[in-house]
Amino acid sequence: MSEELRCSAKGCQESAAWALLWNNPKIHTPERRKTWLACEAHRESLGDFLAARNFLREVEPAAQVDTGS
Template sequence: MSSPLPADEPLVCSSRGCRAPAHWALRWNNPRLHDTDRRKTWLACTTHRTTLGGFLDARGFLREVVPAPGSPTLEG
């Protein structure tokens, strides 16, 4: 089970050097290291969603991409 993202801190993209607001949560796990139900989260801005997701997907780690909490990508 994944721990919730901090509500009191602004969400920032996980891509190295990027300080843009995160709009997406890339939920993943490494099946060789983690239980099947465990999820780790990388945050992504719109620009880095594809590259971060591609990195995880190429290794078979990406499980889902969802709007980040508090993101304008969430449908109201």
């Protein structure tokens, strides 16, 4: 059985419900996607952080994303 996905917010130990797919266009190719995982409580704040920098590309349910683990 796979390990439970955890929120990427600093100090948070909650289960991740969302995957925030992002890239930094200054250093990543357009198709590259990095992943931050978010619980329900941190989905908006992590998304806002990435969106303010124009890094946020997509938000998907965490269960649908291959995190490479």
